[in-house]
Amino acid sequence: MARRVTVRRMVVSTVAAWFFGGLIFFPILWMVLTSFKTELEAFTIPPSFLFFEWTTENYATVQSRSDYFLHALNSVIIAGGSTVIAALIAVPAAWSMAFAPTRRTKDILLWMLSTKMMPAVGVLVPIYLLFKNLGLLDTRSGLVAILCLGNLPIVVWMLFTYFKEIPRDILEAARMDGATIRRELVYVLLPMAIPGIASTLLLNLILAWNEAFWTLNLSTSKAAPLTVFIASYSSPEGLFWAKLSAASTMAIAPILVLGWFCQRQLVRGLTFGAVK
């Protein structure tokens, strides 16, 4: 029996949804608000919510003290580069695992995922030494490599589950219809796989954009992405909450805009396989 949707239930669930939505969004809102306060105002207890003297001074200071655009460019290169390389490796890998599995395919998938079960800090010293000896410290290429490798297992897994959902029958139908391997790829497989590939890569881009462990430990200035830029406003120079907030707001803005436009793809990507 279908549940009756009463007015009261509608009101309760609407209010609850807005409440929890607001709760989750509040820290981000608070950060954006703080970025427009003066440092003094940012410390005031009790904090003022909307009625304070609005100022954009923090943004100006942040921009003059460090080069936002350099870090933003680094972020784009590192997140974008690691995503592109991950795609080039993961698409064929997931493809062959989905469509030409061997007896060991399951084991390989599990083994790949198992590398994510170890805390990254466990391999910090060896990786740091490797980077140092290879001259990769504070280079964009080094960060591209480490982020790409770090996210690769998840990308392969996600793509594998997507490709698995493409019925074999359809590929066989294409073969019966006389499609060569190349045409089968171009006309049948790719159009069916593109939504899955797109949402996987989008997720990978966001993960790489926000990755803070390796970027903080392996870069300082030249190759430093926005995560390092934010961190530079926290501890060493004392707490500059307003400037930290301004830096953070600037750092998350691009990815927030991207995420906003791609939210449908993202939701589909994250819930894929769970609900059909």
Place this chain on the structure above:
Amino acid sequence: MGQITLQGVHKSFGQLEIIKDANLDIENGSFVVFVGPSGCGKTTLLRLIAGLEDVTGGQILIDGQNVVNVPPAKRGLSMVFQSYALYPHMSVRGNIAFGLKMAGLPRPEINRKVEAAAATLNLTPYLDRKPRELSGGQRQRVAIGRAIVREPKAFLFDEPLSNLDAALRVQMRMEVTRLQKQLATTAVYVTHDQVEAMTMADRIVVLNAGRVEQYGSPLELYERPANLFVAGFIGSPKMNFVAGPPASQHGAATIGIRPEHLRIAPAAEGAGEGWPGTVSVAEHLGSDTFLYVDAGALGLLTVRGIGEIHLRGGDRVRLSPDPARMHRFDKDGMAIRQ
């Protein structure tokens, strides 16, 4: 032309032998049905013909040419899949046209052929829709359209009607048969449904555990089953088997009597003749009456009577087999011919 010949075809997956020495001659223009219980290898045999699986041994000849090393597309066959396997991102037109496009036909010719195929299958109003906007029956038609538009040497059908509801299945059954006769193209059709096999086929191949048990016309299989398996598989309700003394009376290890060939009479009259028993369940369908009779040591026997028979559970009856329609089998389960 579409003459398909299988010579000593074997197929193994690792240690597992799926097809054991299949020899068949499928004549041009005939409708041949592979039937058998699930796991008997009928779909594998079809896929071997299609080229979607490679044979382990033996030859497959299409119009006299051995095709075991020819890729599926070059065999000139087309296939209708159980899941329809339509291209979800293409319109109905795109789906039907795909094979022709791959063959590199000029666009006007493709359009002409697609429209002709769509008209044959009443799909013209749906040409610009996507598969997800169609009903199950319409999708099935698109899958068939995709197969006929290429004018293949033979159609291969892999349980194409099993996803449809009962009424639609009967209707599509007739449509497929009619279409096949109209096009006079060889068809190989896989099903586990013996009613489909009996109604559609010119000839039936009964498969069991990777072996061809019998190959013949529907009535041949019904009237002269080669062995116990075929006798039990073809015909509904199933044939009754009786072993022991009643069988040895007829010089056989087992005798088989179809439910429609058992005469039933109330126990009182003609005492001493026939097998005594008690009706355990009676199914009254109006047109037929199915009686499940507990015949003691002989086991549960099924009787099919035409029209309404006024018997109920618990009634005592006598059953007498029609000797002319009795099937006799030796101790290996093979039919004994007169």
